[in-house]
Amino acid sequence: MGKHKKWLVSLGILSTLVFSGCGREAESATAGNNEDAETVIVGTGNVYQPFVYLDENNELQGYDVEVLKAVDEKLPQYHFQFESMEFKNILTSLSAGKVRLAAHQYAYNEERGAKYLFGEVGYNNYSHHIVNDASQGEAYQTLDELAGKKVFVVPGTEVAAILEAYNQENEDQIELVYTDAAGEILVKGLQNGTADAAVLTQYDTNKYNEQFNVTLQASDETITNDKTFFVYEKGDEELQKAVDGALQELIDEGKLEKLSEEILGADYTK
Known part of the structure; x- marks a missing residue:
């Protein structure tokens, strides 16, 4: 993908800042399949339905979660463990090394780009x-x-x-x-x-x-053209490239489109 466009989060994402929530850990579906797999702690939110949220059983659900579970299935060298928290704490936890990957419909902007490593393959349209x-x-x-x-x-x-x-x-x-x-x-x-x-x-x-x-x-035309990306610590190109590669495979296979249609109601991946 070319250079990221420089836009901030949408109204929907900003609105999550008014909510609070407790942290919660959950492992991906592939955790434990490979005893030598490296655990990757994923920081995400818990009140931004349908992207990342806790259901009536207090289980972490949402599009971002399911995309990462599908990614994890393609990466036997890793297994993802999710930790949900307040939106404002996700990137702070990434900076502190408490999580290794941040997932919450992040669009690229210059301020974040100076602090963090963004993926190159987007997983949701953010125009x-x-x-x-x-x-x-x-x-x-x-x-x-x-x-x-x-x-x-x-x-x-x-x-x-x-x-x-x-x-x-x-x-x-x-x-x-x-x-x-x-x-x-x-x-x-x-x-x-x-x-x-x-x-x-x-x-x-x-x-x-x-x-x-x-x-x-x-409007038929957009005034911004962007996608959302997973975010990593600076220098963690190994994980970023692995996740990007798996994401691209999911796109090529039509799996990402299917997840978007099932969870979001339409294909918002393009």
């Missing part, structure tokens, strides 16, 4: 679209069409930086409505005119439509 409620009119296709409109923006994100840079070059034509709102609050805001548009991934757009029985529509 962002301009989104509005269909009852408010046609879909917005470009930033130019947002002139004079109010747009929800999460402060401090790369999406915010893109819109702020656009405004600097275009005399503040877009009215930025800074908010951490997500879910029902964001959807209602798009319906009642608090904002005319937001910037969301296709997955979040589809999820909100199904969850709240609404008709959000996304």
Whole structure:
């Protein structure tokens, strides 16, 4: 894959910061098959459904977990042991050497790239679209069409930086409505005119439509183009390359697409 695009986490991921949770350990399905296998502690969250979460039996589930279990099946030299924790503690634990791999729908950005080693093979699409409620009119296709409109923006994100840079070059034509709102609050805001548009991934757009029985529509083109990656300590290229190689095999075999369809409801791997 080429150079990573430099964007921050989406509204959905940022929203997990308000939750707290206890740590939990779980081994992958292949643990113990090879007595000489090296244990890899995977740090992940526990409240970001359907990517990483604890089910009603307090068992760790989700797309990220199942992808890594499939990866582990292809790497007999390793077995993965999952430790769930609060989102804010995952990368801190990676820096402290408490975990060796971080998995929580991480998109690349310059700040993280300076501290950590990112995989080169993405496992989920992380592109962002301009989104509005269909009852408010046609879909917005470009930033130019947002002139004079109010747009929800999460402060401090790369999406915010893109819109702020656009405004600097275009005399503040877009009215930025800074908010951490997500879910029902964001959807209602798009319906009642608090904002005319937001910037969301296709997955979040589809999820909100199904969850709240609404008709959000996304632009055909994206304003960011990125994927999510697993994250490692600097210098751990051996593990990174092994996982990337297994991920590419899963892509080539169609297994990753199948997992996305089963867990996320559609193929978000491309």
